[in-house]
Amino acid sequence: MTATPPPLAVHGLTLGYGDRVVLKDVAFTVKRGEIFIIMGGSGSGKSTVLRHLIGLGEPVKGAVFYGGVDFTTATADERNAILRRIGVLFQSGALWTSMTLLENVALPLEEYTDLTPGEIRDVASLKLDLVGLPGFEDYYPSEVSGGMQKRAALARAIALDPDVLLFDEPSAGLDPVSSRHLDDLILQLRDSLGATIVVVTHELASILAIGDDSIFLDADTRTAIAGGSPKELLAQSTDPRVLRFLTRGAEGAPGGRTNG
Amino acid sequence: MELTEQATFAVGSDAGNGALSIRLSGAWTLRRGLPSAERIEHELAARRPSAVVFEVHELGAWDSALVTFLRHIEALCTRHHVAMHREALPAGVQRLLALAGAVREQPSVRRVSSRMPRVARLGTAALDLAANGVRTVTFIGDVTLATGRFVRGTARFRFRDLAVLVQECGARALPIVTLISVLVGMILAFVGAVQLERFGAQIYVADLVGVAMVREMGCIMTGIIMAGRTGSGFAAQIGTMQVTQEVDALTTLGIPAVDFLVLPRIVALCVMMPVLCVYADVLGIGGGAVVGVGMLDLTLPQYVHETASAITFANFAVGVAKSVVFGAVVGIAGCLRGMQAGRSSAAVGDAATSAVVTGIVLIIAADGVFAVLFNMLGI
Numbered sequence: 001m002t003a004t005p006p007p008l009a010v011h012g013l014t015l016g017y018g019d020r021v022v023l024k025d026v027a028f029t030v031k032r033g034e035i036f037i038i039m040g041g042s043g044s045g046k047s048t049v050l051r052h053l054i055g056l057g058e059p060v061k062g063a064v065f066y067g068g069v070d071f072t073t074a075t076a077d078e079r080n081a082i083l084r085r086i087g088v089l090f091q092s093g094a095l096w097t098s099m100t101l102l103e104n105v106a107l108p109l110e111e112y113t114d115l116t117p118g119e120i121r122d123v124a125s126l127k128l129d130l131v132g133l134p135g136f137e138d139y140y141p142s143e144v145s146g147g148m149q150k151r152a153a154l155a156r157a158i159a160l161d162p163d164v165l166l167f168d169e170p171s172a173g174l175d176p177v178s179s180r181h182l183d184d185l186i187l188q189l190r191d192s193l194g195a196t197i198v199v200v201t202h203e204l205a206s207i208l209a210i211g212d213d214s215i216f217l218d219a220d221t222r223t224a225i226a227g228g229s230p231k232e233l234l235a236q237s238t239d240p241r242v243l244r245f246l247t248r249g250a251e252g253a254p255g256g257r258t259n260g
Numbered sequence: 261m262e263l264t265e266q267a268t269f270a271v272g273s274d275a276g277n278g279a280l281s282i283r284l285s286g287a288w289t290l291r292r293g294l295p296s297a298e299r300i301e302h303e304l305a306a307r308r309p310s311a312v313v314f315e316v317h318e319l320g321a322w323d324s325a326l327v328t329f330l331r332h333i334e335a336l337c338t339r340h341h342v343a344m345h346r347e348a349l350p351a352g353v354q355r356l357l358a359l360a361g362a363v364r365e366q367p368s369v370r371r372v373s374s375r376m377p378r379v380a381r382l383g384t385a386a387l388d389l390a391a392n393g394v395r396t397v398t399f400i401g402d403v404t405l406a407t408g409r410f411v412r413g414t415a416r417f418r419f420r421d422l423a424v425l426v427q428e429c430g431a432r433a434l435p436i437v438t439l440i441s442v443l444v445g446m447i448l449a450f451v452g453a454v455q456l457e458r459f460g461a462q463i464y465v466a467d468l469v470g471v472a473m474v475r476e477m478g479c480i481m482t483g484i485i486m487a488g489r490t491g492s493g494f495a496a497q498i499g500t501m502q503v504t505q506e507v508d509a510l511t512t513l514g515i516p517a518v519d520f521l522v523l524p525r526i527v528a529l530c531v532m533m534p535v536l537c538v539y540a541d542v543l544g545i546g547g548g549a550v551v552g553v554g555m556l557d558l559t560l561p562q563y564v565h566e567t568a569s570a571i572t573f574a575n576f577a578v579g580v581a582k583s584v585v586f587g588a589v590v591g592i593a594g595c596l597r598g599m600q601a602g603r604s605s606a607a608v609g610d611a612a613t614s615a616v617v618t619g620i621v622l623i624i625a626a627d628g629v630f631a632v633l634f635n636m637l638g639i
């Protein structure tokens with residue numbers, strides 16, 4: 001037994017809707033301060049895993065542990081206490097469109113801290129500055145670009161200084177440069193906040209740039225078929241499905257590697 | 261484990277070099293709130309130190325609260341032209357401070373909250389109203405053109421959509437129309453009975469209920485019901501399609517959104533409203549009969565006979581004709597508000613609300629116009 005339980009551990013998770021099993025027997029452990037990637041092709045159930053990690057879906061079997069506490073069987077109050085220590089960046093940003101960027105970031109602070117309105121404004125401004133949006137406090141989400149919306153959503157996700165940050169396709173809909181900036185930002189936030197980060201993505205560049213550890217979900221077998229550092233997977237994996245993914249189909253494809 | 265001590269700081273002067281030293285202690289977390297930095301500002305102004313340094317040996321847990329506080333001090337230092345030495349701070353804090361200051365604010369970015377003078381606001385409101393009027397007229401023009409195409413059979417929409425909409429506006433609306441029209445018929449009969457009984461003229465309850473239901477209440481009540489359940493639904497649906505760019509996708513394909521989305525909805529309502537109206541008439545009269553027979557010692561054949569002799573074909577036709585117009589009004593109001601909706605979740609809600617309000621107002625206004633018109637025509 002280690003002295004402190006891991007920030008996030010998943011045991012034998014089987015997910016499904018009704019009778020249809022989407023994923024079975026997914027298990028992984030995320031170590032403190034690392035960036036963990038959940039990768040896989042479209043339809044492999046990556047986002048479904050994330051939804052179940054934050055209680056938006058109930059697993060058929062298995063359990064999710066945050067810091068050693070069982071999230072799956074927790075009561076509503078216990079869940080809320082756990083969720084307060086988790087920040088989530090949704091795929092589309094999911095900023096509240098009727099609130100300014102500052103109000104979006106301030107809402108979790110208003111709900112869960114006893115800070116005065118002035119202090120909340122200061123903290124929320126700090127978060128917007130951290131994601132590189134100084135001066136955009138009073139803009140509405142529809143008035144800023146997609147990349148800025150993503151970063152504002154990130155500011156909201158880190159509003160309460162979470163222990164665990166969950167990102168669903170952070171670079172979806174961003175150009176390569178913005179996507180790269182977001183990756184850098186994720187790394188910087190990890191280093192400075194000391195948060196543990198779980199990223200659901202299929203962006204190869206991001207996976208290789210920021211991933212410390214990973215799990216690879218396969219759409220056909222509906223389970224995890226590989227895991228480990230993405231760079232090592234690329235160098236050492238012999239599984240054609242994993243290689244095909246990590247090389248964008250250049251290698252490991254049926255009939256591939258003929259000239260190698 | 262988190263320290264239980266409150267976040268505090270002590271201000272002292274560094275020996276020799278005239279620097280202001282701030283000793284941070286306790287747990288600086290968002291949950292506990294922040295101490296006021298007023299004292300530091302005071303010290304900065306009074307002592308005019310050469311620099312600000314930090315001592316963090318007693319600092320416990322920290323998060324953004326500490327960074328926020330330090331940024332505040334940083335701003336104070338800048339204002340008093342004093343250097344702030346970050347070196348003693350924990351590495352994570354230094355990194356966060358650096359990251360927060362990494363992107364310089366663009367000078368023109370920040371919003372200056374400008375409150376327009378009253379006259380300007382009045383003018384803007386008037387211009388908005390005029391623009392809204394133009395949009396509405398344009399929309400009604402588009403719908404008219406689309407109706408022309410529909411009649412000629414060249415309008416581009418899917419008949420399956422129309423069939424689903426007819427079902428939605430017709431069969432699905434039956435339960436609520438049943439409930440409301442029976443109740444309205446009973447209420448009319450009850451109110452009439454109380455008054456007419458005093459003259460011994462109970463039998464005329466049947467006339468009252470019959471004429472009122474067929475000529476006015478049947479079509480108005482179904483119109484209002486449809487404005488509430490279907491008009492708002494149309495507005496929300498089309499508004500959401502605006503948000504998700506589905507309307508743009510149609511336009512890009514060269515399919516007029518008015519043909520594809522608006523026309524089938526208006527047609528469905530215009531077709532089903534008269535049917536619902538007749539249904540409401542019959543049930544309303546039935547509701548009246550229940551009260552008439554139950555309360556007033558009238559027999560059912562008496563009541564039915566009296567009703568039949570009271571209702572003329574003209575009355576019936578007036579009600580049905582009005583219901584077609586009300587159907588068009590509800591459909592146009594719903595679709596118009598949906599097409600005009602802004603691209604946010606709140607805007608979709610506003611569109612739905614506005615569709616109901618517009619629909620009901622227009623129904624009552626149109627009914628008033630009809631009353632005058634039919635009076636002049638002597639129908």
